[in-house]
């Protein structure tokens with residue numbers, strides 16, 4: 001995928017779901033994976049020509065695992081002139097050693113979100129941007145169906161009243177395969193994920209299922225995504241953009 005194509009997917013999401021307003025100060029959540037690194041570059045690119053003017057600041061929540069090194073990410077952010085901060089935490093130790101969680105991902109995500117939002121708020125940001133892409137939308141939908149028995153996935157835009165923060169997901173129209181090719185062609189410095197639960201989660205199960213369905217019926221992900229886009233699931237129903 002070209003940078004141009006990434007910008008066009010991003011602009012479509014930002015426009016259709018009114019993700020950005022004049023004067024926004026957006027905190028970008030950068031895990032160091034291909035999705036959030038692409039998100040940072042996408043928002044930086046958009047900032048150059050988008051009619052609404054906004055500011056950016058990227059954050060990485062360090063989970064405190066041994067061997068974590070964000071220096072390549074910091075260099076990339078500097079190259080693109082995106083201000084960048086690493087937030088140090090003990091989340092890894094709390095989840096795996098102190099609480100010894102059987103189901104670590106939920107607690108980790110909650111603590112990570114807390115640290116990120118707090119840092120964003122402290123800096124004066126009013127929005128946080130997350131790197132969820134099309135497959136994430138569909139996988140979350142499948143997980144809700146299988147494990148919670150409900151028709152649901154996360155909203156393109158969420159308002160957290162308590163924090164007075166909005167979260168936005170500008171990559172939700174971007175297919176994961178395009179992000180993989182973008183990361184490769186741009187030689188993005190993907191951080192190794194040192195989490196012990198990496199790859200053994202319910203999400204991984206939903207991902208495998210989706211992969212299998214696509215093998216058997218090509219285009220499954222796009223069709224499920226279209227169904228979500230045209231549904232009444234909270235946050236997805238806009239007056240325009242139905243296809």
Ligand SMILES: Nc1ncnc2c1ncn2[C@@H]1O[C@H](COP(=O)(O)OP(=O)(O)OP(=O)(O)O)[C@@H](O)[C@H]1O
Nearest residue numbers: 029030031033034035036059060061129130131132
């Ligand atoms: N440690 C972190 N610090 C800052 N933001 C994070 C961190 N972990 C996740 N995020 C944000 O939350 C989003 C969703 O998290 P998730 O763990 O599902 O990432 P992912 O699908 O593996 O994406 P990526 O390829 O960016 O790691 C990420 O795209 C990113 O915007």
